Amino acid sequence: MSYTTFHPTKYLHDGKNVSIKAKNFVMAMNAPVRSRTYIMAHGYYRTYHIATTIPQTEAPEYIILRSTDILSFSASITPHPNPNLKYLIIAGGRHKTGHIDVEDYELHFSKLKKWVFENFPTANTEPEYSWSGQVVDSNDHLAFIGREKPDTNIFVITGDCGSGLNYGIIGAKILSDQITGNNNTWENIYDVARKPKSQLFDQDIEKVHLEELIAKSRERRDYSTDIEDLPPCTGVIISKDRTQYGMPL
Template sequence: MTNHNETDYVLPGKAESYWIATTPESNYPPISGDTHVDVAILGGGIVGITTAYLLKEAGVPSVAVIEADRIITGVTGHTTAKVTSQHGLIYDRLISKFGKQQAQQYAESNQAAIEKIASIVSSKGIACDFVRKPAYVYASSEESVGDIRNEVDAAQNLGISASFKADLPLPFKTYGAVCFSNQAQFHPRKYLRALARETEGDGCHIFEKTRALKIEGDGPVTITTDKGTIKAHKVIQATHFPIHDKPGMLFQRLYQSRSYVLGVRIEEHFPQGMFISAEEPVRSLRSQSAGEGELILVSGEGHRTGEGNEIDHYRNLEKWIRSVYSVNSINYHWSTQDVITVDHVPYIGRLTSDNENLFIATGFRKWGMTTGTVAAMILTDMILGRSNSWEEVYNPSRFKPLESAKTFFSQVAEATKGLIGDRIVPVHEKASQILPGEGAIVNIEGEKVAAYRNDAGVLHKLDPSCRHMGCIVSWNNAENTWDCPCHGSRYNATGEVIKSPAVYGLHKKNVNE
């Protein structure tokens, strides 16, 4: 794949996630006309599919999953699929900022999520490459050793089977690591496609190619889609970034981050385990059984959506992996986008305390396989009227001043810059300078224009204002998309929306070159 940019770098391998490339595409129908269900779930990723499965298993008569595209092709289809309660160096910070009780809730819930997945895999006989492995966070410098030891102590204090490892079987220098034993990894699409098949039928539905546009009311709730209307007693937003936020505080407490993955085959034997660095830029490694031999998933290079040169991040990952292993081939490359809360703990529960029927699950901070399963377990209990001891730490109405204030104000400042286009400068003075296959923000007739020239030479001119809240989009040169730096909405090169919270495409711009 050749990119018409300032670099001659060619993105290596197939531009597709390994999980999507190795499983058939689903083919559930869109909604047709008006529908009424007990519970409607917006979003067909791990939260949506798992929650629907658990609700049906618990006897809820009618559940509908509504997905704008195909199920398990969004963030869940682009994960590195670590099933672990080890989420970086988190537990020492949680104890310090949230207190031991809520840190305990976080630890117990994620450990329980691992066992819930394992139980479902076993009871349903799902062939999804589920395998137990230890998970490590390693120090790349001596400065981080103290943080590693503090994390070991914190995790052990919370009852997690954690230990300090002085040496790791990696081909580069490390300075110790925290090890969580008996963690796991799997193939997320094989797992969730099986759950979807269990869910569909007998009054329960999966609707694909159905984009939710609006949510109104509080019982029953009306969801307006581009294909029809759904009324539901309860509604869960599991859309990664919620499309409906009243009274509007979540958009100031969430931001989106992009990161990158290479699927690599190496000459050396890869050690048993999943590995991630304690420092930035993150370097994450884990293996995956793939035909003859193993595919090594190399990931990291995270940054806020809409900022940075995406091609450079792939190049950095490739340069690094070639410096530490003998690379035979790079078979896949893909990127993903994760929602992060200002205090780094997901929001799971009622959207507001005064509405019994609207729920959200978001902010998984790159650890959605376990926290997404936690969300499904909590939301199932809440909808069924059962108590759940983990609710408190994930409550969307919480605000932790010590942990949140600095990030909160930083997020407000970033969103303000995006609204006024402060970070955006025209890449070209004239639209005529844009080459085929290239996009850029340019000035035409004194107006900012998001301009893209297709391979046939036709120039598409768009209003660069995101349809969510009006922030100015930027060009993603690795995937040929327009990305919003404020809240992470994404559009294809010609302006069609491909990722929420926006639900409508960019407006056309009628200006002369």
């Protein structure tokens, strides 16, 4: 098994008065920088992951998806440097971003570990890695792919719904066809101009959560000078050189 590591800093150089020109520009990101429209067309969720080891002979040759409850566990296998082992990666515990207290952060990892050791008793009892990340879902669970506006050379891929590899491939095909002037039967499905119903006020419980977040932001507004001082599962206004970066609700 061979591994390839990409080091973007190898291709970056400092310089002054440098400009880059391109005939076509693609924004493949969670929040395209030129428009706020996509922010309201997305739902933002935090999900949790652990990576532990399992004997190579015990590793399942499939991906497990369980969505019968709010935790929606998934399990997958990836290579390990030790040929006798495999990494077992478990994800789950998804919730709306900002809708838990910092004290509940570790609880999500505990639930993942419990699920692992109930279903994979030969797995290592202590994960080697644990992390969380934000997943961006579009409101109709389809990515936005295509021209930002008609007759422009600016293109968008966003709202990947946790399926970035799939939509990366689909997006590359749609955008390459649009750039070269070829017809693509999928472009209307993922049209960036569509307006799906917002998830923000989709349910009464979401309204309650939003009201709680606004109330908390008004009660306490912390300011920090260094992002490294920011504990997990928290947010602050960064104040540097008397300039505030980020705004409270």
